[in-house]
Amino acid sequence: MDLNRRVLPERYNGGTKPALLPNWWQELQDAAWAEYERLPMPSRKDERWRFTDLGKLAFTGYTAGSPVPERSRSDLQAFFHRGEAPALLFANDSLLFSRSISPEAKKKGVLLTPLLEAANGAADLLKSYLFRERVALGAEKLETLHRAYATAGAFLYVPAGVELEQTVDLSFWLTEEDAATFPHILVVLEENARARIHLRFGSTNPKGGFACSVQELFLGAGAQLEIFTGRKWAEGTCSFDLASVRLDRDANATTFQFNQGGGYTRTESRSRLLGSGARSVMLSATMARNRQEFDQRSFQEHSAPNTRSDLLYKSALYDSSRTIFAGMIDVDPGAQQTDAYQSNRNLLLSPDAEANALPGLEILANDVRCTHGATIGQVDPEELFYCLQRGIPLEAAQRLFVLGFLTDVIDRIPDADAKRSLTEEIDSSVSQPRRS
Amino acid sequence: MSLQISDLHARIVERTILRGISLEIRPGETHAIMGPNGSGKSTLSKVLAGHPDYEITQGSVVLDGVSLLEREPDERARMGLFLAFQYPCEIPGVSIANFLRAATQARLPEGESLSVTDFYQKLYHEMDALGMQRTFSSRPLNSGFSGGEKKRAEILQMAMLQPRYAVLDETDSGLDIDALKVVAGGVNRLRGPEAGLLIITHYQRLLDYISPDFVHVMVAGRIVQSGGPELALELEKRGYGFLEVQYGSSELSPLAGAGAPG
Ligand SMILES: Nc1ncnc2c1ncn2[C@@H]1O[C@H](COP(=O)(O)OP(=O)(O)OP(=O)(O)O)[C@@H](O)[C@H]1O
Ligand SMILES: [Mg+2]
Numbered sequence: 207m208d209l210n211r212r213v214l215p216e217r218y219n220g221g222t223k224p225a226l227l228p229n230w231w232q233e234l235q236d237a238a239w240a241e242y243e244r245l246p247m248p249s250r251k252d253e254r255w256r257f258t259d260l261g262k263l264a265f266t267g268y269t270a271g272s273p274v275p276e277r278s279r280s281d282l283q284a285f286f287h288r289g290e291a292p293a294l295l296f297a298n299d300s301l302l303f304s305r306s307i308s309p310e311a312k313k314k315g316v317l318l319t320p321l322l323e324a325a326n327g328a329a330d331l332l333k334s335y336l337f338r339e340r341v342a343l344g345a346e347k348l349e350t351l352h353r354a355y356a357t358a359g360a361f362l363y364v365p366a367g368v369e370l371e372q373t374v375d376l377s378f379w380l381t382e383e384d385a386a387t388f389p390h391i392l393v394v395l396e397e398n399a400r401a402r403i404h405l406r407f408g409s410t411n412p413k414g415g416f417a418c419s420v421q422e423l424f425l426g427a428g429a430q431l432e433i434f435t436g437r438k439w440a441e442g443t444c445s446f447d448l449a450s451v452r453l454d455r456d457a458n459a460t461t462f463q464f465n466q467g468g469g470y471t472r473t474e475s476r477s478r479l480l481g482s483g484a485r486s487v488m489l490s491a492t493m494a495r496n497r498q499e500f501d502q503r504s505f506q507e508h509s510a511p512n513t514r515s516d517l518l519y520k521s522a523l524y525d526s527s528r529t530i531f532a533g534m535i536d537v538d539p540g541a542q543q544t545d546a547y548q549s550n551r552n553l554l555l556s557p558d559a560e561a562n563a564l565p566g567l568e569i570l571a572n573d574v575r576c577t578h579g580a581t582i583g584q585v586d587p588e589e590l591f592y593c594l595q596r597g598i599p600l601e602a603a604q605r606l607f608v609l610g611f612l613t614d615v616i617d618r619i620p621d622a623d624a625k626r627s628l629t630e631e632i633d634s635s636v637s638q639p640r641r642s
Numbered sequence: 643m644s645l646q647i648s649d650l651h652a653r654i655v656e657r658t659i660l661r662g663i664s665l666e667i668r669p670g671e672t673h674a675i676m677g678p679n680g681s682g683k684s685t686l687s688k689v690l691a692g693h694p695d696y697e698i699t700q701g702s703v704v705l706d707g708v709s710l711l712e713r714e715p716d717e718r719a720r721m722g723l724f725l726a727f728q729y730p731c732e733i734p735g736v737s738i739a740n741f742l743r744a745a746t747q748a749r750l751p752e753g754e755s756l757s758v759t760d761f762y763q764k765l766y767h768e769m770d771a772l773g774m775q776r777t778f779s780s781r782p783l784n785s786g787f788s789g790g791e792k793k794r795a796e797i798l799q800m801a802m803l804q805p806r807y808a809v810l811d812e813t814d815s816g817l818d819i820d821a822l823k824v825v826a827g828g829v830n831r832l833r834g835p836e837a838g839l840l841i842i843t844h845y846q847r848l849l850d851y852i853s854p855d856f857v858h859v860m861v862a863g864r865i866v867q868s869g870g871p872e873l874a875l876e877l878e879k880r881g882y883g884f885l886e887v888q889y890g891s892s893e894l895s896p897l898a899g900a901g902a903p904g
Contacts, residue, residue, distance in 0.1 A: 587694070588731045595691050595727075596745040596799060597719035606744055610735025610782065 238353035245347040254344030257530045257562040262470035264444045268386040268416040272298045278381035278410040293375035298385045299358035317363040324361040339422045341448040343474040343503040348446045352418045359390030364399035377406040383414035391421040395429035402432040409440035421449035425457035432460045434624050439468035448474045455481030465492040472501040479513035490519040491612045494527030504533040508541040517548045520615050522608040523559035532564040539570040548578040553611045644668040645807040650701035652689045659685045661863035667838040674841045677860030678882045683842045687809045691725045722806030726796035726813045733783040741783045768801040789816035797828040809840045814848035826851030846878040861889045
């Protein structure tokens with residue numbers, strides 16, 4: 207199939223339980239498809255695709271809803287059973303495994319369910335949030351494609367005043383080179399609710415695939431969300447991850463992404479600070495290798511007074527990899543006492559790597575504090591010589607520099623477990639033998 | 643067995659700095675090099691360590707029978723050469739402990755991995771001996787360290803890596819009296835029949851604690867005089883003036899092109 211031609215996949219082949227798509231959802235899909243066909247393809251002329259290597263975007267030759275081979279299923283099962291947290295695991299958009307939240311949390315009204323189940327069991331609640339947000343930082347066509355296809359995903363609902371202590375693990379996998387996935391993550395935290403999510407994207411196949419995910423995160427007044435996203439698609443995978451977080455008064459969100467693998471990865475992240483006192487921390491650490499491209503766009507939308515946003519994106523680039531960062535801080539006229547920060551730092555470890563940074567500000571209020579900046583640097587030859595003089599070989603020295611470079615962003619992950627597991631992951635990732 | 647430097651000439655961007663250095667350091671020996679600012683002492687240390695900015699135009703360096711100059715800096719280090727830098731650079735975000743783990747790991751045979759417990763035991767032992775707080779080990783290497791702390795950290799690294807030949811480039815400068823004693827103690831602990839030391843210094847005070855077997859004077863890229871510990875005392879009294887008159891500055895050296903004295 208081509209993603210340009212609509213083919214409705216069969217749902218849940220090999221999955222746990224089939225569920226039907228309700229009419230209202232089918233109508234949403236039909237409308238999205240019509241919009242998808244109308245929207246233009248990403249183009250170099252569009253400022254929001256500036257620097258993107260459009261040749262790396264691939265929309266054809268994928269199948270939505272590919273069956274999951276037994277071998278991948280048992281690999282994923284082994285992976286799944288290493289965890290203990292409440293979790294949902296999808297592969298090629300089929301739900302393979304799930305572990306529910308604790309009975310105590312259930313009693314308090316917390317809901318963690320696959321979207322399709324929610325569509326049948328909690329339709330009214332789901333309907334009032336699903337597909338409400340638009341990230342719209344350039345990938346509108348992909349966003350509508352997502353809406354036309356997405357059925358796999360998770361709905362997490364935490365009622366007012368409830369703190370979900372367990373971290374929720376969500377993972378989405380591709381098992382075939384020609385498979386496509388459209389993960390949807392919908393999180394609703396009512397007033398003063400709290401939750402933490404660990405989201406993972408990965409492949410069991412060595413090469414290729416297509417992914418287009420959307421996160422819609424709704425934070426009521428005083429709510430707190432931490433969401434940690436780890437991406438590690440197979441080499442050559444084309445992926446789009448579009449996320450919007452809406453924050454009411456005094457709500458607090460920390461999003462952290464750790465990016466590696468894939469072929470072309472575009473992330474669009476929008477923080478909407480809609481109530482006074484809201485705060486959003488946006489962190490990203492990327493390790494780009496080979497010919498990978500990471501194309502990251504962000505938008506810090508200050509619509510209310512006394513709001514804070516703090517963005518730090520760091521990338522280490524090996525080989526012939528590329529990164530793009532284009533960020534915008536947007537301060538409405540009414541958003542006085544905004545405190546916004548945006549920083550993008552890149553470390554080039556190879557003369558063939560290329561980092562592009564486009565920090566941006568648009569400020570319509572007069573009493574604000576906004577800082578932005580970007581750097582692109584190389585390893586200091588004197589620092590390298592110092593490491594070599596201690597007998598540390600070049601590759602190991604580079605590993606130290608990358609770890610050192612990423613330290614400050616990793617240190618800002620609030621959750622100690624997440625921090626430890628990330629440090630280990632980065633450690634093993636920088637230690638992996640490089641392909642030349 | 644020795645670190646043997648023979649007729650070493652080196653230059654940086656068209657400017658010749660070392661003009662025929664010959665020196666042999668045997669395990670168990672401690673040599674001191676003194677000499678005026680700009681005479682080429684740090685250049686010698688960096689040339690030995692393999693700094694890429696310098697071009698060797700003549701001469702050889704042989705470490706325990708193996709020619710050094712074709713080797714990469716990290717290989718030289720693993721062969722047993724250590725340089726305590728005059729100006730140690732900051733390695734942001736990399737803790738002393740992680741840095742030294744990488745350096746220690748690099749010395750293990752392929753496939754063998756470091757015992758973390760043994761490593762920390764040794765690290766804390768050496769830190770205690772150098773009067774360093776253990777919490778220091780988690781601080782990024784040299785970042786924001788005071789001058790004296792940087793020098794202590796150099797000695798800590800030397801103690802951990804147990805080099806066969808160590809070059810200490812002005813490790814005494816910037817140290818207060820107490821720190822000087824601690825650092826000298828660290829150096830003396832390395833001394834023994836197995837280790838050869840080359841100590842670059844301007845001051846007799848370090849040599850009071852680490853008494854050298856040989857003292858050499860470098861002027862304008864050459865060793866112009868060698869002797870025993872008494873030479874250092876004489877220099878302390880008389881300064882370098884008399885030698886500079888005799889052997890010139892690097893710009894107008896009357897001996898340019900001639901071989902090394904001695
Ligand atoms: N990278 C460089 N570029 C140009 N000149 C250099 C460079 N490095 C060293 N030199 C020059 O080489 C000469 C020797 O310098 P070196 O640092 O070896 O002196 P030194 O004997 O260690 O002096 P000090 O006692 O002040 O430490 C100096 O004149 C210095 O300016
Ligand atoms: Mg010097």
